[in-house]
Amino acid sequence: MQQLPRRTLLAAGATAVAAPALAQPRFPARPVRIIAASAPGGPSDVCARVLADRLGAIWGQTVVVENRAGAGGNIGADLVAKAAPDGLTLLMAASSIIAAPFLVRNLSYDPMRDLAPVAEVVDYPMVVLVHPSVPARNLADLVALARADPGGITYSSAGVGNTSHLAPALFAHTAGVEMTHVPFPGAGPSQTAILGGQVKASFNNPGNSVPSIRAGQLRALAVTGSTRWRDLPEVPTVAEQGFPGFEAISWMGLLAPRDTPEPILAQLERDTLAALRDPDARARLQGAGYAMRDQGRAEFRRVMEADTALWGGFIRQANIRQD
Template sequence: MTTITRRLVLAQAGLLALGGLKPAGAAEAFPSRPLKIYVGYSAGGAVDAIARSVGQRMAAILGQPVVVENKPGAGTNIAVKSLIGSPPDGYTLLLAANALAVNPSLFQPPPYDLERELTPVALVGRVPVVFAVREGSAFKTLQQMVAAAKAKPGAVTVATPGNGSTPHLAMELFQHTAGLSLRHVPYKGGAQALTDVLGGHVDVVAVNALEALPLARGGKLRVLAVMSAEHSAVLPGVPTVAESGFPGFEASVWYGFVAPAGLPKPVLAQLHAAVQKAIESPEVREQLAAAGGLPLPGPTERFEQLLKSDAARYGKLIREADIKPE
């Protein structure tokens, strides 16, 4: 070894000892730069609000900024494809809802492979879907709505936020469970569906509890039943569908974080832990509670199982009912 080479080696060793130079191939500590959360819906909606609330808590936990980027369109497929095209390094996440499990069956050809192209990270929370009518409706209970639908198949109209939306699929599941024939009236969003129900143009609306809650509190809307397995704390006295004569029925909107496939296990573990801490915070719990929802802490495997079961359940329903995207 020449004198110059020996000096270079000694200088490099000194820098390494001081932390001033990393050896080739050394991984940087995670996270060392800002994180990004994609949302497949417009700003101001329920998923966007939850992403920002959880992201703010995660930033404090991880010690790095967390930025929310809205990528609406194509039933959330634009956001999912953007995520799949991102490096699997933990710096890009997607806050997804039920559409993530539904779209591979709803759209043909499938826009993505749920198991091969994505990594479930953690569930965040769940908000029930509700059946509701305008305050002046003749339907005072879910049983009365069912009786009317059985007396005249197809006569009872049900508005939803759109074909393939979670409330639409929940409505389809219910009519299969109850042996009914309801007439579906799809809209482009929950707001328009609610407007036409309030105006008396449609009999019933199936919608996210978050959207129905302000109108129910204002006395303009009567919630007939919540589709969750348990009562909603913000809709006291409203029965579940199961309590209304259909044991075992359950349909909710869930939210959860996913990452691209190939996410390193140590990074997955760190992100999962950060989400768990975030949803235990009073701020996130209060926001979910205000929407009638509940946090869903638990292992990543729980989210993986939910994705598989929802993909199978809704996939079967989409094929049998021949549901098409808008």
């Protein structure tokens, strides 16, 4: 029998080893779902749809957005936490999921344990708003009113456990005053309540707030970021008004089920960051009132860990419960 040269045998062996790798299907081989843990038009829905458009173009694959609102984002988060870890079911989550384990007894998932960060998409501060009937022009005025009438300053929120609830609660705690929380099912109804004078104050997102401020329907007293907001440069931060170090930020981020394989997570991260750096995607998200973050897995995990420490510690200290 004729013997093949050793170099030929090695080449044949290398081809045999490489063949399975070449035969692996390109991700994603099937349509991808992004679960938006809010109603249509909500922040996570807006972010999910912008990202779905760009990822669909990058992948040449269908990317659909499914809205699973309810329970402060926990319904959507639980669905993704229990989904197959194949990268085909993703979560566009709001920062409120970080507070969930501290608010809800027997929560069926743990955001830090059961969800794998892919990328932080956007963030934004809250705008401290009052109805024009409230005689407050700054935070000192608001604090004075709250001290004169404990509990008399009512504030609306988009629901228990999100930043529009926790930021004013943290502010009241920091200022040493009592304010009354009035939760509503979403940022839209919360805004409607303060516009109608049903409540006196609200901490709402810039996208909802700026048009009403410009129209003279609401008065802005402060923003909760570390710097002034780009669309409200005349409005000082909370920290500037005698509360150094105060900061409360909401974010939106993409997450996957915990056991998603590393190669898939790496591709999701890479492609998501590419999608977020697309000029059209950036224009749409910034136009909706958000600040671009486009941070990868490591940076996003650090943000989640910092928020866990902040909100977990405060919720325990203030004994806030959702159920």
